[in-house]
Amino acid sequence: MSLQRRLLVYLLLCAPLVWGAALLVSVNRARLEVNELFDTESIRLARQVQATLAGVMAAPHGATPPVLTGTQSDPTPSALGGEADLRSLSIAVWNARGELMLVDREGVQLPHRLDAAGFVNLTLQGDAWRVYYLQSPHGEWLVAAGQLVHERDELVWNLLASQMLPWLLVLPVLLAAMAWAVRKALAPVRALADELRGRSADDLRPVPEARAPQELKPLLAAMNGLFLRIESTLARERRFTADAAHELRTPLAVWRAQWDVVRGAAGETERRAAEARLAVGLDRIDRLVTQLLMLSRLEATDRLPHSVPVDWPVLVGQAMNDVLALAERRHIELACNWPAAGAAPFPLQGDPDLLAALLRNLLDNAVRYAPERSSVALRFDADGLAVENGGPPLSSEALARLGERFHRADGQAETGSGLGLSIAQRVAALHRLRLRHHAGADGQGVVATLSSS
Structure with missing residues (x-):
């Protein structure tokens, strides 16, 4: 799946989820606001009825409770959408003896609750009602003002529908705009792919970064x-x-x-x-x-094949055995000087095979170009190792060219390819070590030192 299609799928999946969550929050907030509005109206209506009860209390004892005029018949629908229907309202008044004194409609009668005060949620004739009970200051009467919960929910959904309809109508436009925005945002990626696709195999020019988006620069x-x-x-x-x-x-x-x-x-x-x-x-x-x-x-590599703690005695024995025949032919004495007792010889993590090749090439080079019947010494200390031979010193120019591929000084009797020191330098570089050459302490011979600094 392409990155553009993946982004569009994520957006099309996440947008409805976020929209649904926002809808739930909006429904909850709208219901709270509507309930607060109608609860305030119910309290106000109950208090108004309580303020006008002086005339109602004068009715003869045992008379049929009057029905408030103007509320029994169906009201004319309001021109404003979303208003509560008056048929969803009900008012009732009881005296201190629990006798019904006043009711505004006959279909649904609110229940009398002597100790009720404040809002109570009831179910009457299968419908949910929210009723507010108001006691008189001295207990002479009890006023109840109720409203169908369905009317409140209907108003909530009407309000939300009026807000959601524009969003539903512009949803295709929104999706098209999202698709265009994603395609526009990914244009640099397509441009980069086109540029790389059009290059030849040997075109390794750097790709310009100046005009690239910040996300593509890494x-x-x-x-x-x-x-x-x-x-x-x-x-x-x-x-x-x-x-x-x-x-x-x-x-x-x-x-x-x-x-x-x-x-x-x-x-x-x-x-x-x-x-x-x-x-x-x-x-x-x-x-x-x-x-x-x-x-x-x-x-062909920039990293070691594997790295383990180096066992120098094993590597030294292997390297000296490899050059022993050449040393015997030229009557060269081989020696190895280890650090004092208790001191570790140049602790190092590395590839044993490559380090064995490095030691073999250093010793072979020292034996091959040392004067006959002389000596070659391999010395270890805590910071590195050194291979030195005797003989005439080399000029600064000759020392500088040591390690150059296929370079051999003129006048050499021994055969060689001029690659031994190049191999040693490459092995040293892979182990992050430095291989250097200089004259001996007395100005004679050549010393090859290998160290980490």
Whole structure:
């Protein structure tokens, strides 16, 4: 169901409910006002009859109670709609002995109640009456003035009908106006949908927010933020694809050339040498593809797959085992320095697999470019960790370019893809950590530090 139709349904359902509630309140208030009006008239009529009883009291004892003239016959209908019919009124007077002294009509006789005073609701001949009893000051007589309740209800409903009829007549106009107002109010939503529907797949321009309604601005801000993230992701993917294509072109060409050398080798010795060089090329391609796939996976996400407390001894053992063969080949001594007893090594919540890859790349980079027969140390403290190696210091320009994709300093004897530090930096960023490089304390070697600040 569309938003416009849903709003119209809600309005069409809620409007009658609210209207009905208002009608009930109006009926109650109108009934109170009408009752107050007619109760006042009944009190006034009873007091007027009491004031004129001096002549009636002079009637002979035992005589038939007189009937007031002018009230027995049907009155002429009033020209004003809603007036009470005089036939709905009745007056009666009793003396101190309970004898009926005066009555204004013969059809309905109000009951005598010696101790009654004030208003009493009665049912006479199947009709509801409201009767006002007025005692004389000295108990000489009792005056009763009654009126049919139906007459009051009829007046209430006539008043309400006169007010409701205009509303009923304009109800179709009101519904049409509500439908127009809803459609007009939702016009910006339709305009936004039309604009987005007409865009091409690569059109990620922000949607203008200046002229948008206040209610749509949070939605537009979220959409524009999503567009920016998608654009950034696409830019990373394009850059990654271009870099990967460029870097794979050279090793593949070298591999094809080495394969041609293997096929054209004249002797066994030459063949074995060519096969050894081909195996090295295969190892390089395998390492490059593996790191490309890992970097692609890291670039495609902005959050950690899962986060648990990090068990650093397990991760350190795994990372050192992975670089142990390279360290033995280059006669590099690996060392790990833990904090003093009782101190926790760099408490952290994170993804163990990604952090293991980060440690492996830092150690591999340090071992690969450290001088042979030197050492590489991994140090932990309460605020972070550091990986350092010995050897000649790097220039400030070389330090600044560390972590740049596919960048390897000139004159390196060891093979590599230039992606290890890029992977480490991306893992650090996902854990909201900072990876920095600087020279050692004595100005020699390179130190990679990982910390939360």
